[in-house]
Structure formats: C-alpha cells, structure tokens
Amino acid sequence: MSMDITFLGTGSAYPSPHRGASALVLRTDGDCWLFDCGEGTQTQLMKSQLRAGRITKVFISHLHGDHLFGLPGLLCTVSLNTNADPQQNQACVDIYGPVGLRKFLRVTLGLTGSQLLFPYAVHELEPTLDQSPEEGQLSMEMIADDGPLHPQEQPGRTICLDVSTDSYLLFENKKVVAKAFRLFHRIPSFGFCIQEHDRPGRLKTELLKELGLKPGPLYGRLKAGESIILESGRLVHPSEVLEETIPGRKVCVFGDCSSVLGDGPLRLCSGADVLVHEATLGNEHREKAVDHGHSTPEMAAAVARACCARKLVLYHFSQRYKPSSSQKDGDDDNVLELKRQAEDVLQDSSVEVILAEDFMNLPILLRR
Amino acid sequence: MSMDITFLGTGSAYPSPHRGASALVLRTDGDCWLFDCGEGTQTQLMKSQLRAGRITKVFISHLHGDHLFGLPGLLCTVSLNTNADPQQNQACVDIYGPVGLRKFLRVTLGLTGSQLLFPYAVHELEPTLDQSPEEGQLSMEMIADDGPLHPQEQPGRTICLDVSTDSYLLFENKKVVAKAFRLFHRIPSFGFCIQEHDRPGRLKTELLKELGLKPGPLYGRLKAGESIILESGRLVHPSEVLEETIPGRKVCVFGDCSSVLGDGPLRLCSGADVLVHEATLGNEHREKAVDHGHSTPEMAAAVARACCARKLVLYHFSQRYKPSSSQKDGDDDNVLELKRQAEDVLQDSSVEVILAEDFMNLPILLRR
Numbered sequence: 089m090s091m092d093i094t095f096l097g098t099g100s101a102y103p104s105p106h107r108g109a110s111a112l113v114l115r116t117d118g119d120c121w122l123f124d125c126g127e128g129t130q131t132q133l134m135k136s137q138l139r140a141g142r143i144t145k146v147f148i149s150h151l152h153g154d155h156l157f158g159l160p161g162l163l164c165t166v167s168l169n170t171n172a173d174p175q176q177n178q179a180c181v182d183i184y185g186p187v188g189l190r191k192f193l194r195v196t197l198g199l200t201g202s203q204l205l206f207p208y209a210v211h212e213l214e215p216t217l218d219q220s221p222e223e224g225q226l227s228m229e230m231i232a233d234d235g236p237l238h239p240q241e242q243p244g245r246t247i248c249l250d251v252s253t254d255s256y257l258l259f260e261n262k263k264v265v266a267k268a269f270r271l272f273h274r275i276p277s278f279g280f281c282i283q284e285h286d287r288p289g290r291l292k293t294e295l296l297k298e299l300g301l302k303p304g305p306l307y308g309r310l311k312a313g314e315s316i317i318l319e320s321g322r323l324v325h326p327s328e329v330l331e332e333t334i335p336g337r338k339v340c341v342f343g344d345c346s347s348v349l350g351d352g353p354l355r356l357c358s359g360a361d362v363l364v365h366e367a368t369l370g371n372e373h374r375e376k377a378v379d380h381g382h383s384t385p386e387m388a389a390a391v392a393r394a395c396c397a398r399k400l401v402l403y404h405f406s407q408r409y410k411p412s413s414s415q416k417d418g419d420d421d422n423v424l425e426l427k428r429q430a431e432d433v434l435q436d437s438s439v440e441v442i443l444a445e446d447f448m449n450l451p452i453l454l455r456r
Numbered sequence: 457m458s459m460d461i462t463f464l465g466t467g468s469a470y471p472s473p474h475r476g477a478s479a480l481v482l483r484t485d486g487d488c489w490l491f492d493c494g495e496g497t498q499t500q501l502m503k504s505q506l507r508a509g510r511i512t513k514v515f516i517s518h519l520h521g522d523h524l525f526g527l528p529g530l531l532c533t534v535s536l537n538t539n540a541d542p543q544q545n546q547a548c549v550d551i552y553g554p555v556g557l558r559k560f561l562r563v564t565l566g567l568t569g570s571q572l573l574f575p576y577a578v579h580e581l582e583p584t585l586d587q588s589p590e591e592g593q594l595s596m597e598m599i600a601d602d603g604p605l606h607p608q609e610q611p612g613r614t615i616c617l618d619v620s621t622d623s624y625l626l627f628e629n630k631k632v633v634a635k636a637f638r639l640f641h642r643i644p645s646f647g648f649c650i651q652e653h654d655r656p657g658r659l660k661t662e663l664l665k666e667l668g669l670k671p672g673p674l675y676g677r678l679k680a681g682e683s684i685i686l687e688s689g690r691l692v693h694p695s696e697v698l699e700e701t702i703p704g705r706k707v708c709v710f711g712d713c714s715s716v717l718g719d720g721p722l723r724l725c726s727g728a729d730v731l732v733h734e735a736t737l738g739n740e741h742r743e744k745a746v747d748h749g750h751s752t753p754e755m756a757a758a759v760a761r762a763c764c765a766r767k768l769v770l771y772h773f774s775q776r777y778k779p780s781s782s783q784k785d786g787d788d789d790n791v792l793e794l795k796r797q798a799e800d801v802l803q804d805s806s807v808e809v810i811l812a813e814d815f816m817n818l819p820i821l822l823r824r
C-alpha cells in the first residue's frame with residue numbers, strides 16, 4: 089500500500105498568499121483523507137496533484153476558523169467533482185471532529201442551499217472539560233437547535249473518550265485503525281493517529297517447496313496465520329515459513345495545542361513513522377505561544393522525543409515565517425531557525441525534523 | 457471624492473487558481489465597501505492594494521456559497537488588522553444581505569469561538585416570494601433558532617420592500633444613498649445601487665468679485681443653496697453664481713440572476729455610471745444559464761441598455777472561461793467572446809462593455 093502526505097496549508101491564523109491555512113491530505117492507495125480544512129483549501133487542492141473527488145474522509149482537529157472555514161466550500165467542490173465520476177456517487181463522506189461540527193455544516197450548507205451529490209455523516213468527538221479553559225467550551229445554547237438533518241446528511245455517531253485507552257476509536261477497517269486523542273488548546277482540540285495493521289511477512293517459497301508444498305490455497309492459509317499438517321503428518325507453523333512481520337505504519341497528526349492531555353497521546357503515538365506537530369512560534373516567544381494555546385519547536389520536539397517518532401514534521405507556522413523559498417535578506421523571522429530549535433532538543437536522538445511547506449509531499453515508506 | 461472598484465473575484469461556483477469567487481470592493485475616499493465575499497476573498501484582498509482593515513460595510517447579494525463562504529474568515533482577518541489600527545476599533549461594520557445571513561454569521565463565528573475587535577450588525581433584507589422557485593426559499597425551521605447575539609454583534613434591522621419605489625432603503629449619509637432591488641435567481645438574490653448625491657457646481661469667483669463679494673461665509677451660504685441680499689439691495693440667487701450642478705455618480709452591482717423583478721431595478725439603475733452584471737455563460741448556453749438562474753452576455757447587455765448605463769462590466773464567469781491573459785491557443789471557451797456577445801446587443805448605443813478580471817481596478821470619474 090502506497091502512503092504519502094501532501095501539505096496543502098502550513099500557516100496559522102489565516103490563509104495568506106505565502107501559506108495556506110491548515111490542511112493536509114494523507115493518501116493511501118489513491119484514497120484521500122483530509123486533515124483540517126482552512127479557508128482556501130479547495131483552491132490549494134486544485135493547485136496540487138490531488139483530486140478533490142477522491143476525498144472520502146475528513147478529520148477536523150478543532151473548530152477554529154483557520155482549520156474549518158474551508159470545509160463547506162470544499163464539500164461543494166467535491167460534489168462538483170463527484171458529478172464527473174459517477175462511480176463515487178454512493179460513497180458516504182465521513183467527517184470526524186469535535187462536538188459542534190455537525191451544526192456548523194448543517195447551518196452553513198443549509199442556509200446557502202448547498203446540495204451535495206453524495207451523502208455525508210458527521211461523527212462528533214465529545215471533549216472532556218479539561219481540554220480548554222472554561223471560556224473555550226461551547227455553551228449548551230450554542231450547540232443546541234441544530235435543526236433537522238441536511239438532505240444529504242446521514243446520522244453520525246457521537247464518540248466518547250474510551251477511558252481505558254484514553255483515546256477515541258474512530259473506525260477500523262482491513263487496513264488501518266483510526267483513533268483520536270485529547271490535546272489542550274484555547275478550545276477543545278484533538279490529534280489523530282492512523283495506524284496501519286501489521287502484515288505477515290512474505291512466504292519463504294524455497295522452504296515450502298522443500299517441504300513439498302506447492303503454491304495454492306494452503307499458502308493463503310499459512311499467510312493468514314493457520315498451522316497446516318502435511319501428508320507426512322508434519323505440522324507446519326506459519327512462523328517457520330514466513331519472513332518477519334511487516335510492521336504497519338503509524339501517522340499522527342496533532343491539532344493546535346500547548347500540551348497533550350492524559351497518557352493516551354504519547355502511548356498512541358509511540359513509534360510513529362511520522363508525527364505532524366504544530367510549531368506556531370519560535371522558542372523565544374514561548375510565553376506568547378502558550379498563552380494562545382500553541383507550541384514552540386522545542387515543545388513539539390519534546391513530544392516527538394517522548395514518542396520515539398521517526399520523523400517530526402513541523403507546520404502551522406505564524407504567517408510571520410515566510411517559506412524559505414520566498415525568504416528575503418533582512419527578513420527577521422526565518423523558518424529555518426524553527427527547524428534548528430527542534431533539532432537542538434533532538435540532537436542525541438534519531439528523530440528527523442522536517443519543515444512542512446505548502447504542496448510538500450512526504451512519502452511514508454514501509455519499514456523493511 | 458475619489459471612487460473606484462477593485463474586482464477581487466470574477467469566477468462563479470467556486471474559487472479557482474484562475475478566478476477567485478465573487479467579491480469586489482467599491483472604494484470611496486479610502487473607505488472600502490465589500491460586495492459579496494466568496495471563499496478566499498481575504499487572500500485576494502491581501503494580494504491587492506486594498507487594506508482589509510478599511511472595510512466598513514459589506515453587501516451580500518445572496519446566500520450561495522460562492523458569494524458568502526469567505527465572510528467569517530474575512531471578518532476575523534479584518535479584526536486582526538483592526539488590532540494594528542486602534543482608531544478604527546469603535547466603528548461598527550454594517551453587513552447587508554438576505555434573511556438568513558444573521559444566523560449564518562452567528563453560528564459560524566460562534567461555534568469557531570471567533571472574537572472580533574469591532575462590533576458588527578447584520579441588516580437583513582426580506583425577500584418576496586417571487587424572487588426564486590419555491591425550493592429556493594428558506595424554511596422557517598432553517599431561519600429559526602439563531603440563538604443569542606454574538607458577543608460583538610449589535611442588533612440589526614430587518615428591511616422590507618418599499619412597495620412605492622420597489623426597492624429597499626439600506627442607508628443614506630451625507631455623500632450617498634444606498635438601496636437594494638430584487639432579482640430572480642435559484643434563491644432570493646438582490647442587486648445594490650449606490651447613488652452619490654448631486655453636488656453644487658463651483659462658485660463663479662470672477663462674477664462674485666464683480667458683484668463685490670469677497671471670499672467668506674457668504675460663499676458657503678450660496679453654495680448651500682441660499683439666496684443672498686447684497687448691501688446694494690440686489691438679490692443674488694445661487695444659480696447665478698454657481699457652475700452647473702455636479703451630478704452624483706451611480707454604481708449598480710447586480711447579484712446572480714436570470715431576470716430582474718418588478719420595475720424597481722431598471723428605475724433605480726437608470727443612468728448608472730457603472731453597472732456590474734453577471735454573465736456566467738455565453739449566449740449559446742442560454743437555456744442552461746437560465747435553468748441555473750444565471751444570465752448570458754446578451755441578457756446582461758439588455759439590462760444595461762434598458763438602464764442607459766454608461767459602462768457595463770461583466771463578471772461571475774463560469775470557471776471554463778480562463779482570464780484572457782492565461783488563455784491558451786486551442787482553449788474552447790474564450791472570455792473575449794462574451795464581450796463580443798454583449799457588444800452585439802449594444803452596437804447602436806453608447807454603453808461601453810468591460811470584462812472584469814481579478815484585481816482589475818476601475819476608476820469612476822465625475823461627469824464633467
């Protein structure tokens with residue numbers, strides 16, 4: 089299974105001509121999963137190699153506008169693309185995000201008379217009270233009165249914290265399990281962990297032939313983990329004839345945060361192949377960053393270190409940090425300095441630090 | 457008073473890398489009035505010469521996403537700019553648009569925890585039942601339950617059709633009177649007419665000196681329209697000593713429509729200096745255009761002709777029409793053809809046809 093990430097927006101607060109607002113796409117075998125959707129994401133998508141019609145799942149980390157204001161328009165544009173690709177008409181787009189997201193979409197799509205050519209469902213995560221200061225919590229009044237379902241809306245689930253794992257189970261399919269975890273921010277924020285299942289190693293065909301086993305259904309049963317008794321009466325255990333298990337890849341995308349909540353996040357993200365974390369402001373602005381519920385490169389690096397992540401990708405930069413390609417002599421704030429600040433913390437570790445830029449593509453390879 | 461229009465988005469349906477979604481700014485003496493606000497308008501604004509912090513009034517023609525989805529984000533960004541300019545903190549941003557707009561902003565700003573550094577008020581226009589097919593009308597259910605005011609929201613007016621003039625009076629100040637008029641579209645849509653007051657001509661200073669009148673308060677009284685009696689007993693009527701009245705300029709911006717409703721629009725827009733009208737599809741697609749509640753160049757030209765407008769500006773082009781600057785040989789749909797189609801209708805008139813492009817600036821000069 090091929091897997092890669094494309095960053096569509098790496099800026100914070102608002103989209104600028106230099107950096108789009110938060111959005112990235114995780115692509116697995118052509119399926120596109122969108123993480124956050126700031127204003128302008130659909131235009132960024134058009135400029136990228138990705139196709140809007142391929143988006144089948146959306147994950148919204150939190151309800152701040154720079155992560156959300158692009159979603160109604162994106163759904164309308166996905167719909168226009170669906171039109172051209174009738175095979176996709178039936179698939180429901182699943183949308184995951186904090187409580188309030190369902191009403192947001194219902195009202196924005198409803199008042200604008202937006203009809204979609206596919207069904208969608210919003211699965212809401214119930215935050216806990218410690219995920220934000222009190223003023224960041226939505227009042228009952230604000231969430232209430234969300235009216236009848238949108239004509240293309242299917243009922244979604246409300247997902248509560250599984251206390252035993254300190255995480256939220258979003259879904260599991262043959263290939264991956266997707267969970268969310270709690271972050272602390274000005275308003276309730278979540279991170280997402282997409283964990284690919286481990287897969288059995290390749291069959292040692294030479295050995296199987298020596299044992300007198302020819303390619304056929306028995307190969308499949310061994311690969312599926314079954315033991316087999318040969319005509320000779322010999323028991324063949326799968327571990328004898330299979331190469332080492334291929335570990336599934338793990339991709340973790342953090343929403344805005346100044347800290348993680350509970351032990352779920354670090355446990356869940358342990359050994360992540362890619363950990364995407366915000367670094368809104370440089371270390372020298374730590375107080376301001378934390379005041380606004382954000383992280384510095386040092387803070388992001390500490391998380392990656394604690395998780396023993398392979399790669400730490402920094403993004404969600406303050407718009408004061410121009411992309412290094414359009415950096416000019418004399419510009420005060422150099423985004424490369426953010427990378428150095430993270431690397432300082434990770435000197436004696438093997439975590440690789442990467443600065444995300446709009447349209448950057450990051451392949452996620454299998455560990456062999 | 458200087459007056460000009462800057463087009464920020466001239467595309468229909470969705471923003472593309474070639475054409476932004478609908479938005480234009482009418483600037484009068486530095487004040488910026490925004491007409492429609494599709495997704496990405498704030499980024500287009502940043503790319504233009506205009507300053508977001510200068511936006512003091514917003515006019516939304518109708519609630520389709522390509523005219524509205526950029527508004528919550530734009531208000532947040534205006535707020536960031538207000539921060540830098542404390543003088544503007546107190547001014548209320550007045551927003552005019554169809555019923556439903558108030559709830560749209562209340563819910564989008566509310567659920568996203570968006571705090572603004574200035575107050576705003578939404579003044580809603582009550583459409584009549586004939587402005588759209590029945591399915592385009594908002595249900596009571598959809599408009600209801602709009603919750604308490606946003607913390608920065610001031611109560612707005614609900615403006616009903618003035619039957620005697622077949623128009624909506626939005627506001628009047630020393631310089632202009634602003635009205636709206638009814639259009640027919642898939643959902644209720646409005647056009648806006650900004651009419652500058654006529655101003656007295658310049659004083660004939662040579663003549664005044666001959667009459668023995670020196671510059672002073674009497675000059676002001678004459679200019680204000682008062683008659684004056686000289687020491688000699690001679691009555692001086694303002695018309696004797698003033699040049700011709702300077703007629704106020706009139707700018708009309710039409711929302712999406714396949715026709716106007718009633719006689720208000722043509723009466724109101726009569727003699728417009730600039731009439732901005734949509735031309736979504738070429739004449740050859742008239743049936744499709746009308747089906748979708750849109751106009752062709754021919755239809756737009758007929759309106760401009762009926763109004764005896766001086767300039768007809770076409771915009772809101774289907775994204776199939778690339779800007780002529782990025783038109784390639786072999787591209788089927790040439791936007792210049794839309795101009796020709798409008799000009800055909802206007803051959804024996806003096807209406808000038810202009811194709812709007814993103815970032816085009818159109819000065820509106822006084823008629824001398």
Ligand SMILES: [Zn+2]
Pocket residue numbers: 100101110152154155344404
């Ligand atoms: Zn953010």
Ligand SMILES: [Zn+2]
Pocket residue numbers: 150152273344
């Ligand atoms: Zn945030």
Ligand SMILES: [Zn+2]
Pocket residue numbers: 468469478520522523712772
């Ligand atoms: Zn439109």
Ligand SMILES: [Zn+2]
Pocket residue numbers: 518520641712
């Ligand atoms: Zn429309």
